[in-house]
Amino acid sequence: MDFIQASRGTRDILPDETLYWQHVEAVARQILQRAAYREIRTPIFEQTGLFERGIGEATDIVGKEMYTFDDRGHRSITLRPEGTAGAVRSLIENKLYAQGGVQRLWYTGPMFRYERPGAGRQRQFHQIGVELFGSRNPRADAEVIALAADLLQTLALEDWVLAINSLGSFEDRQDYRSALVRYLEPYKDDLDPDSQQRLYRNPLRILDSKDPNTQAIAQDAPKLQAFLSSESREYFEQVLHLLEALQIPYQLDHCLVRGLDYYTHTAFEFKLVELGTQGTLCGGGRYDRLVAELGGPEVPAVGWAIGLERLISLLQGRLDLDPVSPDVYLVARGQVAEEQSLTLARALQQRHFAVELDLSGSAFAKQLKRADRSGAPLCLVVGEAEAEAQQVQLKWLASGDQQMRSQAELMEQANILREKINLAKSPKRL
């Protein structure tokens, strides 16, 4: 077989599934809009340097997971592995920070990471994310976390766990980092190979290593908490206090470090146990230095991103979305009738009816069967006799009742028809 398949780690989202995507997008749009977030759409590829600087050279994403290539102008281009760097670049480039104190933005779209694919992990995957720029207030952290909680809640996902930690200010972290390295250095040879690699590049990540030996060593390592300045500590306590006021349950997780370099202070993850290894549904935090680091002014920020593939796979197990069925199924037989049916379908569609036209020209029995399966409450039948008389047969599929109307009459009575269809389509109540 010389058929060319979809690339490894990519997949098609077929119509039965786009139903769920559209639902999630609609819910997200609604929730974010009413909290005054506005959508931003940034390019899918950026200059490689943006991610190297923004995400951090020491991270796994930059180190081994980027889709990077040279374009025809010999520029190094990278397909975006996450959404924040591009949003920040855009904020700076378009001087959005100048339009008043706070910018609330959200985005959705595909992201790319060159990784080994698995369940809930694709090379092209999708995220929806928010970025709140310009506030150093703990209420901003709480607002953003509350939005994620509301979104999950509204989507009927209630059994999440919110893990949260404070990484302190950049300075706190620098201090801690050197203390940690000082502590770990004597054990260097006992660490697992990955952790040895990270000792000088990204020592904080050693803390959540799964290797038992490393874990034992990490047990007695100095704690990040001890290095937080009193300001950092107080900030974090305020965030936690606000979460309590919002009745959002959380679990302190002092090992939560997050993979990206740019986080400061608050870092959090929403996890679902049933997702297993790929259990993180939403990850985020505060990144007060990133805008400045990428060449902008000192603009503090908080945000998160939700992985849509994981979200939707959960949703499919819990939420039964009705497939969209037409209002009217239009059936015709005979050359004149078939021609009229096309005109009729269009006229009804222009009057905002959802109309499915049967193109088969097969026996009425077959077409009726399809009408039934389409889920439409009403079937319109145009045979040779009706076509001759410019008429149409209305057949209500639930009852089998039938009426003859002239085609002109049908259009005039569109409003009445609309009501009847809505009634027939409204869910049955007991």
Add this chain to the structure above:
RNA sequence: GCGGGCGUAGCCAAGAGGUUAAGGCAGUGGAUUGUGGUUCCACCAUUCGUGGGUUCGAGUCCCAUCGUCCGCCCCA
């Protein structure tokens, strides 16, 4: 990147070296030449992801390759 499982029709699947590749759902045609949801009948894989090998004989064994899933790593 490392370790392991899997790959038979649009979907779910039986099949464990001997040849007619079960069955179900869906689909198509007919019983019903202009009326559906039930029923009945017929049709629906020259071929088992792909390529090579072993064998008289391979869906079944071996190798490679692609894809997928699980674990590790990491993340969304």
